[in-house]
Amino acid sequence: MGAAAAGTVLVLSVVAVLAVVYPLLGDYMYRVYTGTRHSAAERVVYRLAGVRPDAEQPWAVYARALLAFSAVSVLVVYGLQRLQDRLVLGLGRPPVPAHVAWNTAVSFVTNTNWQAYPGEVAMGHLVQMAALAVQNFVSAAVGMAVAVALVRGFARRQADTIGNFWVDLVRGTFRVLLPIAFVAALVLVAGGVVQNLAGPHGVTTLTGGTQAITGGPVASQEAIKELGTNGGGFYNANSAHPFENPSGWTNWLQIVLLLAIPVALPRTFGRLVGQVRQGHAILAVMVVIALVSVLATNVFELSGAATVPQAAGAAMEGKEVRFGVPGSATFAAVTTLTSTGATDSAHDSFTPLGGMMTMLNMMLGEVAPGGAGSGLYGMLVLAVITVFVAGLMVGRTPEYLGKRIGAREIKLASLYFLVTPALVLAGTAAAMGNRAGLAAMLNGGPHGLSEVLYAFTSAAANNGSAFAGISGGSPWWCVALGLCMAFGRFLPIVFILALAGSLARQAPVPASAGTLPTHRAQFVGMVAGVTVILVALTFLPALALAPLAEGLS
Amino acid sequence: MAGNLMERLPKPLRPHLAAVRVLAVLTVILGGLYPLLVTGVARVLLPHRAGGSIVRADGRDVGSALIGQSFTGRDGAPVRKYFQSRPSAGGYDPLASGASNLGPQDVVDLPPDPRAADQAARKGRASLLTQVCARSKAVGELEGVSGARPYCTPDGVGAVLKVFPAVGAPTRVVSVNQPCPAAPFVAAYQGVRVECGRRGEDYSAGRTVAVRGDAHAVVPPDAVTASGSGLDPHISVAYAELQAPRVAGARGLDVRRVRALVRAHTTGRALGFMGEPVVNVLELNLALDRER
Numbered sequence: 001m002g003a004a005a006a007g008t009v010l011v012l013s014v015v016a017v018l019a020v021v022y023p024l025l026g027d028y029m030y031r032v033y034t035g036t037r038h039s040a041a042e043r044v045v046y047r048l049a050g051v052r053p054d055a056e057q058p059w060a061v062y063a064r065a066l067l068a069f070s071a072v073s074v075l076v077v078y079g080l081q082r083l084q085d086r087l088v089l090g091l092g093r094p095p096v097p098a099h100v101a102w103n104t105a106v107s108f109v110t111n112t113n114w115q116a117y118p119g120e121v122a123m124g125h126l127v128q129m130a131a132l133a134v135q136n137f138v139s140a141a142v143g144m145a146v147a148v149a150l151v152r153g154f155a156r157r158q159a160d161t162i163g164n165f166w167v168d169l170v171r172g173t174f175r176v177l178l179p180i181a182f183v184a185a186l187v188l189v190a191g192g193v194v195q196n197l198a199g200p201h202g203v204t205t206l207t208g209g210t211q212a213i214t215g216g217p218v219a220s221q222e223a224i225k226e227l228g229t230n231g232g233g234f235y236n237a238n239s240a241h242p243f244e245n246p247s248g249w250t251n252w253l254q255i256v257l258l259l260a261i262p263v264a265l266p267r268t269f270g271r272l273v274g275q276v277r278q279g280h281a282i283l284a285v286m287v288v289i290a291l292v293s294v295l296a297t298n299v300f301e302l303s304g305a306a307t308v309p310q311a312a313g314a315a316m317e318g319k320e321v322r323f324g325v326p327g328s329a330t331f332a333a334v335t336t337l338t339s340t341g342a343t344d345s346a347h348d349s350f351t352p353l354g355g356m357m358t359m360l361n362m363m364l365g366e367v368a369p370g371g372a373g374s375g376l377y378g379m380l381v382l383a384v385i386t387v388f389v390a391g392l393m394v395g396r397t398p399e400y401l402g403k404r405i406g407a408r409e410i411k412l413a414s415l416y417f418l419v420t421p422a423l424v425l426a427g428t429a430a431a432m433g434n435r436a437g438l439a440a441m442l443n444g445g446p447h448g449l450s451e452v453l454y455a456f457t458s459a460a461a462n463n464g465s466a467f468a469g470i471s472g473g474s475p476w477w478c479v480a481l482g483l484c485m486a487f488g489r490f491l492p493i494v495f496i497l498a499l500a501g502s503l504a505r506q507a508p509v510p511a512s513a514g515t516l517p518t519h520r521a522q523f524v525g526m527v528a529g530v531t532v533i534l535v536a537l538t539f540l541p542a543l544a545l546a547p548l549a550e551g552l553s
Numbered sequence: 554m555a556g557n558l559m560e561r562l563p564k565p566l567r568p569h570l571a572a573v574r575v576l577a578v579l580t581v582i583l584g585g586l587y588p589l590l591v592t593g594v595a596r597v598l599l600p601h602r603a604g605g606s607i608v609r610a611d612g613r614d615v616g617s618a619l620i621g622q623s624f625t626g627r628d629g630a631p632v633r634k635y636f637q638s639r640p641s642a643g644g645y646d647p648l649a650s651g652a653s654n655l656g657p658q659d660v661v662d663l664p665p666d667p668r669a670a671d672q673a674a675r676k677g678r679a680s681l682l683t684q685v686c687a688r689s690k691a692v693g694e695l696e697g698v699s700g701a702r703p704y705c706t707p708d709g710v711g712a713v714l715k716v717f718p719a720v721g722a723p724t725r726v727v728s729v730n731q732p733c734p735a736a737p738f739v740a741a742y743q744g745v746r747v748e749c750g751r752r753g754e755d756y757s758a759g760r761t762v763a764v765r766g767d768a769h770a771v772v773p774p775d776a777v778t779a780s781g782s783g784l785d786p787h788i789s790v791a792y793a794e795l796q797a798p799r800v801a802g803a804r805g806l807d808v809r810r811v812r813a814l815v816r817a818h819t820t821g822r823a824l825g826f827m828g829e830p831v832v833n834v835l836e837l838n839l840a841l842d843r844e845r
Contacts, residue, residue, distance in 0.1 A: 010826055071569070121649075129585070133587075166575060195591055196596070201605070206616070212646075214605075237650035240781030241782045247823065248822055251827070252823075307660050308660070313702075317685075319778075352656075468652065
């Protein structure tokens with residue numbers, strides 16, 4: 001079998017597995033977020049934390065709890081990095097510099113996992129376990145909680161509350177993320193991912209050289225890194241590192257893990273609003289966009305349309321032999337379609353158009369299928385904008401799932417949509433007009449602009465992957481990208497929760513002959529069209545100057 | 554008691570206190586118990602894998618089966634009796650994992666300029682294309698085959714012209730990666746004589762033209778490109794086949810025996826479609842050492 005054929009079977013097998021995951025995990029998560037019983041472990045957590053799990057919260061209280069939890073998380077992750085030399089398992093490493101520690105804290109709390117540091121030399125095991133891996137769990141659980149809160153807004157009638165943040169956070173962590181991550185971690189160890197608490201182990205190689213074999217709690221972190229669509233690698237090389245991703249089948253497993261929750265959540269949505277077919281429609285939009293993107297990335301990378309890949313005979317610079325071109329291209333597309341940002345190959349060395357696909361995926365708003373939770377709420381906003389556009393065409397008040405999309409709702413949805421482009425374009429412009437910003441580029445010409453555009457897109461969209469030639473470790477870059485990540489995460493979340501509150505208060509309007517059906521192929525096509533057109537209008541000029549200019553030269 | 558503290562706090566601070574306590578509890582469970590439990594179970598069930606797949610020879614650790622290493626001597630030259638790994642951006646140092654991150658159109662070298670002010674410019678930088686060409690030439694010489702490739706000059710740099718003016722009929726053409734006194738790889742371009750590159754001259758205003766030529770590459774792609782991790786433990790089957798005669802010659806072994814060992818250390822795609830077939834270089838070299 002040739003590489004292209006194997007790559008095709010790889011994609012089809014992932015689709016087949018996800019077709020099973022969608023109903024199973026989706027229905028399970030529906031039960032998790034609607035159940036009225038608390039497990040014994042959960043009751044202990046609520047008691048120790050002093051929160052009342054049965055008290056429902058209005059949207060503003062829900063939002064305040066979420067923001068407070070995130071603020072405290074940033075402080076703790078920052079503090080553990082700054083004090084790692086005085087704590088256990090620091091491996092004798094010095095404190096992380098202040099600007100890098102702040103950037104990293106924001107990065108992991110916002111589910112971005114942009115890495116301005118090389119993991120194998122900067123972070124001790126305690127920081128990796130107690131700061132970074134903990135945020136891998138809870139930042140994903142926060143995203144899922146926001147998605148469920150928004151769906152409750154659609155499902156509830158004349159209600160003042162949208163759930164309890166602490167309960168959503170703890171249940172998502174304990175009942176969804178932790179059990180799957182535990183099993184996945186052990187499977188990854190069986191594939192060769194390391195899991196110990198040792199420091200670097202010096203060996204003398206066959207030809208008399210020396211090599212430090214690194215250890216660490218890698219598998220436990222790797223599992224949640226993919227499952228929670230986080231993407232922060234234990235090592236600098238991320239999932240290209242053989243200790244994080246040792247073989248073709250662990251690569252396959254990581255692709256499945258990072259798609260599992262975002263793909264299953266539309267099913268949970270369908271169950272929560274009482275119409276499974278509405279979930280099918282949302283999933284269909286995601287699948288259409290994702291398959292086109294994965295296919296295009298594979299075609300561009302396999303064609304190797306650029307000078308160096310043509311000279312080398314294949315686009316193998318920055319790729320591992322065990323994954324090959326298709327295994328790397330599919331991973332790259334999936335990691336940017338979700339908000340993961342893990343990388344099993346160097347996106348910076350991709351062909352110009354292959355690299356552009358990874359950027360375009362993030363610019364789509366990471367909705368196909370997007371991050372854990374953030375993908376669903378992003379796609380629901382696009383559905384709201386679509387019914388609004390359709391309502392304008394026929395001149396009647398738009399409605400979605402029986403809720404009127406009035407002035408307040410569409411304002412919140414528009415604000416949500418505008419945050420990412422504003423941050424990306426303003427940030428890129430600031431970097432290009434500033435010596436400290438320009439100094440970070442490794443490559444010159446349009447490719448250098450691609451590196452900068454990619455960095456701000458990745459930060460604002462909370463992806464975290466990079467055209468890694470960029471050196472984002474300087475104070476200017478750490479602060480600029482840190483602000484992008486924080487605003488790119490929490491402004492949209494506040495708009496979503498406000499939207500949830502405003503929808504929950506409404507009494508549903510009965511469907512009439514004029515109601516746009518939102519479960520048919522027509523609607524799927526409209527949402528996909530709105531997504532692509534909005535993104536094209538926003539980002540085409542920037543893309544034309546960067547990867548398109550490089551690819552067409 | 555906990556409830557009392559909660560109610561004594563000013564209202565805006567209450568969620569923060571709850572947040573501190575929830576995070577503390579979750580940190581103990583997710584940041585302590587979870588990784589330690591995985592570590593414990595892994596150590597009992599899969600001690601070799603969890604410990605880093607360490608490989609031993611002659612009673613000592615010589616590396617990890619999953620971490621590539623260089624098989625070069627002190628002078629940096631390849632040791633002829635060993636199969637060679639791929640190029641690495643970090644020199645197979647596990648404390649510096651990563652890729653070159655150079656772009657696919659990185660084709661113009663920055664020649665070393667001893668008079669330049671900053672250190673990077675003094676050292677100069679080979680473009681990714683020139684690195685590919687130079688590696689191909691070196692591998693060709695080591696294995697006794699042709700190291701020629703498309704877009705490469707016979708002297709192993711990127712075959713790239715800078716054409717002036719950038720738009721319109723050319724009046725001046727420079728082979729920009731071949732510093733004088735090198736002979737340019739083509740004598741003329743569209744009727745204009747091609748010059749060698751002069752040190753210190755800025756050619757950035759010209760149009761970049763990479764010249765494909767008619768060379769056919771014998772050296773496989775993975776032998777001339779650096780991996781994503783800088784620690785790739787594998788090479789392609791094609792690269793192993795290319796090296797087999799040289800290794801057999803250096804060891805005085807029958808080449809058929811060496812080829813059989815390559816086959817024995819080749820791992821195919823899992824389930825026939827996951828990933829690509831690979832040869833583990835360290836394990837193959839250890840097997841060769843055990844032959845005699």
